[in-house]
Amino acid sequence: MHxxxxxxxxxxxxxxxxxxxxxxxxxxxxxxxxxxxxxxRVPHTIVNNIRFSVASGQTLILLGRSGSGKTTLLKLIxxxxxxxxxxxxxxxxxxxxxxxxxxxxxxxxxxxxxxxxPHFTVAENIALVPSLEKWDAARxxxxxxxxxxxxxxxxxxxxxxxxxxxxxxxxxRVGVARALAADPPILLMDEPFGALDPVTRxxxxxxxxxxxxxxxxxxxxxxxxxxxxxxxASRIILLENGRIIAxxxxxxxxxxxxxxVHAFTACLTPLPGALE
Amino acid sequence: MxxxxxxxxxxxxxxxxxxxxxxLVIIAMAFxxxxxxxxxxxxxxxxxxxxxxLGLASIFQTIPSLALFGFLIPIPFIGGIxxxxxxxxxxxxxxxxILRNTYVGLTGIDPxxxxxxxxxxxxxSQILWRVRLPLARAVILAxxxxxxxxxxxxxxxxxxxxxxxxxxxxxxxVAMVSDAVILAxAIPAALLAIAADLLLGLLERRLKxx
Numbered sequence: 001m002h003x004x005x006x007x008x009x010x011x012x013x014x015x016x017x018x019x020x021x022x023x024x025x026x027x028x029x030x031x032x033x034x035x036x037x038x039x040x041r042v043p044h045t046i047v048n049n050i051r052f053s054v055a056s057g058q059t060l061i062l063l064g065r066s067g068s069g070k071t072t073l074l075k076l077i078x079x080x081x082x083x084x085x086x087x088x089x090x091x092x093x094x095x096x097x098x099x100x101x102x103x104x105x106x107x108x109x110x111x112x113x114x115x116x117x118p119h120f121t122v123a124e125n126i127a128l129v130p131s132l133e134k135w136d137a138a139r140x141x142x143x144x145x146x147x148x149x150x151x152x153x154x155x156x157x158x159x160x161x162x163x164x165x166x167x168x169x170x171x172x173r174v175g176v177a178r179a180l181a182a183d184p185p186i187l188l189m190d191e192p193f194g195a196l197d198p199v200t201r202x203x204x205x206x207x208x209x210x211x212x213x214x215x216x217x218x219x220x221x222x223x224x225x226x227x228x229x230x231x232x233a234s235r236i237i238l239l240e241n242g243r244i245i246a247x248x249x250x251x252x253x254x255x256x257x258x259x260x261v262h263a264f265t266a267c268l269t270p271l272p273g274a275l276e
Numbered sequence: 277m278x279x280x281x282x283x284x285x286x287x288x289x290x291x292x293x294x295x296x297x298x299x300l301v302i303i304a305m306a307f308x309x310x311x312x313x314x315x316x317x318x319x320x321x322x323x324x325x326x327x328x329x330l331g332l333a334s335i336f337q338t339i340p341s342l343a344l345f346g347f348l349i350p351i352p353f354i355g356g357i358x359x360x361x362x363x364x365x366x367x368x369x370x371x372x373x374i375l376r377n378t379y380v381g382l383t384g385i386d387p388x389x390x391x392x393x394x395x396x397x398x399x400x401s402q403i404l405w406r407v408r409l410p411l412a413r414a415v416i417l418a419x420x421x422x423x424x425x426x427x428x429x430x431x432x433x434x435x436x437x438x439x440x441x442x443x444x445x446x447x448x449x450v451a452m453v454s455d456a457v458i459l460a461x462a463i464p465a466a467l468l469a470i471a472a473d474l475l476l477g478l479l480e481r482r483l484k485x486x
Contacts, residue, residue, distance in 0.1 A: 078395055104397035115392030119410045119485045128396055178396075188395075 026092055027053040028186055028218040029077055034086035036072055046072045047242040050086070056185070059212055059219040061229040061250075063264065064239035070222040073239075074188050077220065078107045091185070105129055108179030108187040108217075112194045114171040116163040122148070122174050123159040129182040147177040152207060169200040176208070186218045193228065205231055226264045229253075238264070282456040290445070294464050297441035300359065300431050301468075304366035305424055312371050312423075313416060316378025317404060326379065333372040341369065341430045345437045362431070362439030369430050370423035377419025381412030414484040421476035428469045432461065442468075 030053040038044040047069040054060045062070040075081040076088050079095045088095045090103060116125045123144045124131075130140045145155035151173040163171055172192055179187055193201045193208075209232050212219055223229055229236050230250045238246040238253075240260045248256065254265050283290065319326040336344070344365045348355050354364045385408055393403045435443025445461030 080391075080395060101397045101399055104395055107395075109392065109395035111388055111392060111395075113386075113388040115386070115388035117389060117393070117407060117411075118386075128398075132396075132398060132402065 027089075028056045028058075028091060029054040029220065030089040031073070031076070032087050032089065034073075034076060034083045034088060036069075036076060036081060037084045045084070045242060047076075047239075050242075050244060052237060052244065052247060054218055054220060056218050057216050059221060059232055059234045061233040061236045062220065062222045062239060063224065063226065063229045063236055065224055068239040069242035070224075070239050071190055072242075074190055074220060074222050077186075077188055078104050078109060105133065105182060106184045106186065108181075108184040110172075110175045110179045110187070110189040110192040112191045114163070114175035114192075116171055116174060116178070118163050120162075121159065122153075122161050122163070122166070125163065125174055126177045126181055128178055133182060143181060144177075147180055150180070150211070151177045153177075167200075168196050169204060172196060172204060176211075180215070184217075186220070189219065189221045191223055192221075194223070194225075201228075208232065226268055279456040279459045282454075283460055286460060290442075290460055290464060293440065293442050293444055293461070294468070296439075297428075297431055297443075297465065298468065300362060300366065300434060300439060300441055301424065301427050304363050304370060304427055304431075305420070307363065307367045308370035308374055308423060308427075309420060311367065312374030312419075313378050316375050316382065316416075317409070319379060320382050320404070320408070321400065330372075330376060330379065333375050336368040337372040341365070341433050342436060344368065345433060349437060357438045359439045361437055362434035366427050366430060366434065370427045373419045373422040373426065374416070375419075377422075378412065378416050381415030381419075382408045384415070385411050411485065414480055417476065417480045417483055421473065421480060424472045424476060425469050428465060428472060432465050 031050045034047065034050040035045055036047045038046065050073065062073055064070045072081060076083055077090060077095070079098065079100045082096060090098065091106070095103060117128070120128070123141075126144045126147055127135075127140045130143060135143070144159065148155040148158055153170065153173055158166075158170070158174075163174070166174065175192065179189075193204050196204065205228055212232065219232075221229075221232060230253070233250045236246070236248060236250055236253050237244055238258075238260060245258055245260050246253065246256050253261065315329055319329050339347070345362065348361045348365050349357065355361050382404070389407065389411070390403065393407050398406070431439075431441050432443035432446055435441055435447050442461040442465045446458050446465075449455065449457030449459070449461065
């Protein structure tokens with residue numbers, strides 16, 4: 001399987017991206033000294049004094065162990081959470097100033113279990129945001145087939161299926177297609193390939209890496225898998241206990257001298273003698 | 277007098293009682309659904325009200341049915357002898373399974389689905405109508421099915437406060453110490469319950485989403 005997009009459609013996508021890039025000249029996302037505590041309280045903080053910004057078109061990987069606060073950062077971007085201290089700016093506007101509905105419709109979101117609606121067909125799932133945005137039927141249908149081809153699923157074959165008739169990998173492909181439906185400039189991904197078997201995972205990672213390069217969207221991608229991070233990242237932020245440990249390019253990452261970095265790079269070394 | 281000969285001799289009367297019985301059940305269920313389902317939807321995001329509503333509905337359920345009919349008689353407007361009082365009691369009785377299943381169905385949805393819905397920019401009311409409700413409908417219907425079966429049974433007791441129905445034969449049979457007369461009320465009531473269970477069970481299976 002590979003991404004099969006006809007040239008006409010590719011032309012449209014690049015045009016739209018160019019337009020979006022012009023609108024959002026500044027950083028796509030900025031965290032300004034953000035602290036988030038449970039129940040809005042400072043003593044129970046999950047993330048502390050987070051400051052970084054994501055340039056348009058960048059693929060930022062938030063790397064860390066479970067509980068390091070990476071998902072929390074993602075949810076602060078689409079205002080599923082609101083900072084206790086500090087502020088998050090998305091496309092030039094504070095998340096608290098955005099109408100949350102408008103903000104989220106401009107942010108594609110992909111999660112680990114895909115979160116597809118079981119009572120919707122594949123086509124209806126992908127058409128979710130277009131239907132909320134009241135696109136006409138012809139435009140929606142065209143967009144759905146375009147996206148299915150883009151994620152490597154034959155439109156005629158998969159349109160009418162329900163999520164439970166798909167494999168885990170196929171569900172995740174549909175999840176990516178749904179997130180891209182209304183062509184949002186920013187994609188948020190929370191361990192999207194985490195629940196897949198290793199072979200399917202590797203396949204989707206490779207395909208997504210090619211797709212991401214072509215779409216040129218701003219991507220914030222949460223993972224605990226350094227291999228995945230190195231494959232996809234244009235930049236890696238390593239988190240530990242809600243604090244930023246490292247903020248660097250994937251090339252620099254392995255050279256950083258910090259115990260948590262060593263802990264992650266140690267996972268990359270193959271078992272001694274395993275593959276000889 | 278065998279049950280069969282009694283049944284044959286009184287078949288018109290039994291049929292009429294069955295129709296009355298069924299009418300009471302349908303009216304009571306219509307009210308119970310009209311109250312229970314919207315109330316269940318309303319309490320999804322209101323925890324304080326949820327405890328109050330589910331608590332009250334549970335209390336009604338614990339009152340023995342004969343006592344509930346009795347308690348309602350002296351209450352003005354809704355009380356008195358007859359059908360209206362019976363329907364009020366039946367509605368109160370049927371409310372809990374419908375309300376509880378509506379609530380459980382609407383809240384027992386895969387959190388990943390709800391998170392995706394919210395993150396995609398759906399409003400709470402869009403999530404309720406387009407996601408929660410369609411996914412909960414089989415569970416809601418299961419509650420309606422339970423409530424219907426309970427109501428068909430409890431309606432036999434409504435005869436005690438003059439609402440008519442198949443309970444008339446049961447009470448008369450108890451007074452006459454006649455199994456034949458009791459069975460003339462009990463068998464049709466049991467058959468109604470079985471039929472309702474089968475029909476609603478069939479509908480429930482069709483609504484289920486895998």
